[in-house]
Amino acid sequence: NAGVTQTPKFQVLKTGQSMTLQCAQDMNHEYMSWYRQDPGMGLRLIHYSVGAGITDQGEVPNGYNVSRSTTEDFPLRLLSAAPSQTSVYFCASSFGLAGYNEQFFGPGTRLTVL
Amino acid sequence: KNEVEQSPQNLTAQEGEFITINCSYSVGISALHWLQQHPGGGIVSLFMLSSGKKKHGRLIATINIQEKHSSLHITASHPRDSAVYICAVRGDSNYQLIWGAGTKLIIKP
Numbered sequence: 139n140a141g142v143t144q145t146p147k148f149q150v151l152k153t154g155q156s157m158t159l160q161c162a163q164d165m166n167h168e169y170m171s172w173y174r175q176d177p178g179m180g181l182r183l184i185h186y187s188v189g190a191g192i193t194d195q196g197e198v199p200n201g202y203n204v205s206r207s208t209t210e211d212f213p214l215r216l217l218s219a220a221p222s223q224t225s226v227y228f229c230a231s232s233f234g235l236a237g238y239n240e241q242f243f244g245p246g247t248r249l250t251v252l
Numbered sequence: 253k254n255e256v257e258q259s260p261q262n263l264t265a266q267e268g269e270f271i272t273i274n275c276s277y278s279v280g281i282s283a284l285h286w287l288q289q290h291p292g293g294g295i296v297s298l299f300m301l302s303s304g305k306k307k308h309g310r311l312i313a314t315i316n317i318q319e320k321h322s323s324l325h326i327t328a329s330h331p332r333d334s335a336v337y338i339c340a341v342r343g344d345s346n347y348q349l350i351w352g353a354g355t356k357l358i359i360k361p
Contacts, residue, residue, distance in 0.1 A: 240300060
């Protein structure tokens with residue numbers, strides 16, 4: 139099993155550009171989530187999904203969109219990149235709700251917005 | 253004030269020392285997680301506990317629900333234990349996790 143995979147590993151964008159961060163898992167997990175990690179702060183939840191076709195906002199959803207058309211994939215879209223979105227992004231999955239179950243994390247995407 | 257506070261923020265120790273990392277929280281919780289983030293960035297789950305104590309190899313996690321406090325101990329520390337250790341709690345009323353900022357641990361040979 140590959141676990142949780144994320145692409146790309148690194149990305150540099152200019153302000154205003156859009157892009158999609160890819161996330162996939164092969165563990166048949168229903169719950170998937172996207173976090174951002176900034177220096178000196180805890181992980182912050184951007185969006186999450188409890189199953190295919192169901193998504194909801196987390197703590198910091200502005201500027202990001204998600205969709206969940208399959209159990210395996212949960213892409214994160216940046217609509218119009220801003221320097222404030224410079225961060226490391228982690229995708230995670232779990233068998234059930236995050237707080238009740240062990241989460242499995244992808245390797246992260248380091249995004250820089252100029 | 254953050255709902256989950258970790259201390260210390262940074263810890264440097266010599267190989268072989270006994271390590272303690274603390275996590276205090278201000279909300280009612282039903283579970284607490286400890287995770288490890290490797291220098292390369294990957295995050296792995298170490299423990300999930302709601303009471304008492306759990307042990308895995310040289311790692312021990314304890315929680316005191318009444319005092320709203322958890323500790324992560326590492327016995328016979330080794331340079332490969334160098335990582336950021338993260339505490340996260342699941343609140344009573346919200347199934348989402350509340351994350352601490354992490355403790356950066358460096359073990360010198």
